[in-house]
Amino acid sequence: MTNVDLDQYAEQGYVVLRNAFSAEDVQGLLAETATICRGERGAVGGLEPASPDLSDEEAMRRYVAINFPHKISKVLRDAMRQPSVVSALTRVIGPNVKAMQSMLYMKSEGKAGQAWHQDEHFIPTRDRSLTGVWIALDDAAVDNGCLWVLPGSHRAGVLYPDREHDDPRFDCAIEAYDFPYSQNDAVPVELDAGSVVVFNGYLLHLSLPNTRPGGFRRALVNHYMSAESLLPWRGPLPEGVHIGKYDHRDIMLVAGHDPYAYKGTPDIVHPYLRKDRDGGCDR
Numbered sequence: 367m368t369n370v371d372l373d374q375y376a377e378q379g380y381v382v383l384r385n386a387f388s389a390e391d392v393q394g395l396l397a398e399t400a401t402i403c404r405g406e407r408g409a410v411g412g413l414e415p416a417s418p419d420l421s422d423e424e425a426m427r428r429y430v431a432i433n434f435p436h437k438i439s440k441v442l443r444d445a446m447r448q449p450s451v452v453s454a455l456t457r458v459i460g461p462n463v464k465a466m467q468s469m470l471y472m473k474s475e476g477k478a479g480q481a482w483h484q485d486e487h488f489i490p491t492r493d494r495s496l497t498g499v500w501i502a503l504d505d506a507a508v509d510n511g512c513l514w515v516l517p518g519s520h521r522a523g524v525l526y527p528d529r530e531h532d533d534p535r536f537d538c539a540i541e542a543y544d545f546p547y548s549q550n551d552a553v554p555v556e557l558d559a560g561s562v563v564v565f566n567g568y569l570l571h572l573s574l575p576n577t578r579p580g581g582f583r584r585a586l587v588n589h590y591m592s593a594e595s596l597l598p599w600r601g602p603l604p605e606g607v608h609i610g611k612y613d614h615r616d617i618m619l620v621a622g623h624d625p626y627a628y629k630g631t632p633d634i635v636h637p638y639l640r641k642d643r644d645g646g647c648d649r
């Protein structure tokens with residue numbers, strides 16, 4: 367069983383698992399990232415297949431991130447089920463755990479970060495069990511746009527107000543504001559490739575732009591929650607279904623038992639490119 371400091375997790379809202387993925391695992395994930403960005407693994411909404419003369423690096427530089435890549439990639443689904451990470455998740459969530467989202471960041475030099483936010487704002491669970499797993503595929507440091515957190519900010523169990531913003535450092539996603547922390551409380555989570563940060567869905571976090579010349583800051587981020595919770599997420603709802611009963615079921619069980627297995631796991635979400643600030647924000 368993976369050793370997780372549960373006291374630190376409860377207190378700070380995050381915990382780092384050093385070397386959760388081997389150097390070989392990371393090489394496999396980077397090769398898969400290039401294949402996906404070339405359009406050679408399957409359809410990704412908005413992605414142009416790379417011509418043979420485009421290098422892998424150029425193919426990856428075109429995009430900031432892809433949402434739901436695990437839907438077309440066994441390598442990424444296997445990473446979602448990585449035993450040491452799942453073992454940690456069973457300690458922080460409980461014995462029954464489902465995965466419900468993946469995001470693959472390329473984030474080459476110049477690409478924006480994401481402003482302060484709480485993931486439960488975007489992905490509401492009924493029991494506050496949402497947990498992010500952020501896997502560094504390159505060494506992640508301040509200059510290439512690592513994650514920053516506000517330790518302990520999950521503890522109030524409050525989702526803070528949010529608004530649109532015009533800060534060019536960040537992508538078009540809304541920012542949280544009016545929370546009782548200052549920038550001085552923020553802590554960078556610098557990680558070696560293959561290490562992982564597991565964090566609570568109420569933890570305030572951001573990332574800054576990648577300012578490292580020529581560099582990438584690739585990361586795979588997977589989201590998990592307890593299998594017992596319904597997932598009232600993503601619209602529009604099927605006709606006649608009330609939000610209180612809606613349960614998004616395009617999930618993957620990674621540990622234990624799925625009490626809603628009788629509902630099946632329909633294929634609902636498909637990979638798509640994440641909006642890059644360079645293309646402007648739709649407002």
Ligand SMILES: O=C(O)CCC(=O)C(=O)O
Nearest residue numbers: 471479480485573585587
């Ligand atoms: O990796 C990043 O740049 C942002 C990731 C993030 O904020 C998230 O996973 O919620």
